[in-house]
Amino acid sequence: MLHEEVVSRIRAILLDGEIPPGARIPERDLCERLQISRTPLREALKVLAAEGLVQLLPNRGSRAARLTDKDMRDLFEVCQGLEALAGELACERVTEEEIGEIAAAHAAMAHHYRNGDLIQYYRCNRAIHEAIVAAAGNPVLVGLYNSVTARIRRARYVTPMTSDRWALALHEHEAILNALQRRDGVGLSHILRTHLRHKREEVLQAGFAETESGDPTMPPDRARV
Amino acid sequence: MLHEEVVSRIRAILLDGEIPPGARIPERDLCERLQISRTPLREALKVLAAEGLVQLLPNRGSRAARLTDKDMRDLFEVCQGLEALAGELACERVTEEEIGEIAAAHAAMAHHYRNGDLIQYYRCNRAIHEAIVAAAGNPVLVGLYNSVTARIRRARYVTPMTSDRWALALHEHEAILNALQRRDGVGLSHILRTHLRHKREEVLQAGFAETESGDPTMPPDRARV
DNA sequence: ATTCCCTATTTTGCATTCAAAATTAGGAAA
DNA sequence: TTTCCTAATTTTGAATGCAAAATAGGGAAT
The missing domain is CATH 1.20.120.530 (GntR ligand-binding domain-like)
Structure with missing residues (x-):
């Protein structure tokens, strides 16, 4: 699977809300699902973070970005x-x-x-x-x-x-x-x-903003993939 | 060195023209220069490719993008x-x-x-x-x-x-x-x-476009870093 | 000399590995 | 029960290793 395709697939997963805004992104599960190793997965996550769809937390992985x-x-x-x-x-x-x-x-x-x-x-x-x-x-x-x-x-x-x-x-x-x-x-x-x-x-x-009540720095829910 | 800093440093190298538009990006040398391994370097290159500063060539690495x-x-x-x-x-x-x-x-x-x-x-x-x-x-x-x-x-x-x-x-x-x-x-x-x-x-x-004469699919010069 | 082809080397892309950090779990003390 | 501390486990971030692809080199044939 090509790099750009990995990015697209994860982007789709995020846009579908399958990993909801604020949820932690489980690298391990996503790797298994996409049948790739962590290296290309993580490359894609960095790209999506630059796009604003993913938030990177140093030493704490990444989560689906949520919008205020x-x-x-x-x-x-x-x-x-x-x-x-x-x-x-x-x-x-x-x-x-x-x-x-x-x-x-x-x-x-x-x-x-x-x-x-x-x-x-x-x-x-x-x-x-x-x-x-x-x-x-x-x-x-x-x-x-x-x-x-x-x-x-x-x-x-x-x-x-x-x-x-x-x-x-x-x-x-x-x-x-x-x-x-x-x-x-x-x-x-x-x-x-x-x-x-x-x-x-x-x-x-309609209050569609994706911010939930509670401390946004708190450990987020883990999305199951 | 943080991911975002790696991206910034490479971006600066590209913007300074130190790796000129069209030149191949030598992963090995850049790793040595930034004192990082290829994994984080390549993550940064993918991000810069999404930004449009780097062009990825499947199985042939990456080169500094050139503008027509x-x-x-x-x-x-x-x-x-x-x-x-x-x-x-x-x-x-x-x-x-x-x-x-x-x-x-x-x-x-x-x-x-x-x-x-x-x-x-x-x-x-x-x-x-x-x-x-x-x-x-x-x-x-x-x-x-x-x-x-x-x-x-x-x-x-x-x-x-x-x-x-x-x-x-x-x-x-x-x-x-x-x-x-x-x-x-x-x-x-x-x-x-x-x-x-x-x-x-x-x-x-002023003809500032960065396209050189010649076939753009040809192997580009290799930048020395 | 030029073109072609075959081999050696380099480079790429990804999986794996490993140390460090964070998280979880469990038990002792209040 | 609740809180706090410690040890085990998990997860992260980055280095290393390895197979596949691409490139470079070096004759042989024209």
Whole structure:
């Protein structure tokens, strides 16, 4: 198994919450599960620590990082900036074909909205945001966007919405698609910011931060893998 | 030596160009120099690879990453977005004390400009940009900014300027300081973008990209450490 | 001289090992 | 029972060892 694959697999385990935020990462068990020795596992953990998904505790191993409200706010703030930039660039560079794909994803999303299928709605939603970032044609931007969004993925795409919020979000997405089709970079940038600001408010209101009560320096629970 | 320190030391070696872009990284020699074994060295290299400073070649070790023109353009583009965001946030959050420090750095920079001291000018210049990002009060933003700017540091802060360009840059910096003092987020954001666009043009014009002629898949020179 | 091929050496990637640190478990004292 | 101390166990962090891959070297054939 290649280094990058080890990183991906562990990242998936963390994002799925299989090792919940704050839980200690059991090297031994993970090694057994991935059928690798501790050396490549630990290399991957250091990389994930640099990404912010893992917290390293000197002489005490590593745990799944947990986000405070402040972390969440900071991450959404940067995400807004990145999506705003992506929106502007995308309007300059997006192809007609890409616009077609995004329009199709939007239509599918609207369909799931009408069916009240939040899971599928979020799936399309995420695809749209990622497609806009991809359309910016800047791999560096894609990389940063992925690392930032990975950390807020669960909050962003799991938090339930009130019916009002959901209707507003869909409405905003119509404006997003519209701005993209008109290649109105400034407009797209602006609506994306507003859209993400609303999402952030929802998430923080829902208290999605991953900090539990209690001393964060205390020995964390051990995740069973 | 702590893991993070190993990463920092190797990062410094790469940024100093001591191992030039494209050169193979000699694990053995670096181990000897840092007085560590290959295990922690390789952990650090994987982290630096994730940062984009090192390129991993399966079964063929790692080399110092080299930037193409496209990489340079992409990095500057993202850097513009990050500084623009930082500028906006900084105007909301910067303290009077921080403004004072930035004003002082600006004065020092202007002094070095008048003396024609490019090295010292760039030192102050970089301090100002970093102070604005710091004033945004968003550690996530600082982290991304550092990783992006690390990769373009040499291009950004080494490229010589024509007298016209230099005069323009100083003039832009006056506008930057002014916008910050007026806490004009939109204005600061805008001038920072313009300023960085100019810098990018300079760098690309100077042909600072790190791609050498020849097949990039060929065995690279080995750096002597 | 140049190209090809085969062997010797080096380098890589990972498993294993080992000392140091932390954690756990157990028993004595209050 | 609760608290504190000590010894056994586990876990961590890094060095070492080892097989596989890549590279370098050195003729033989053209």
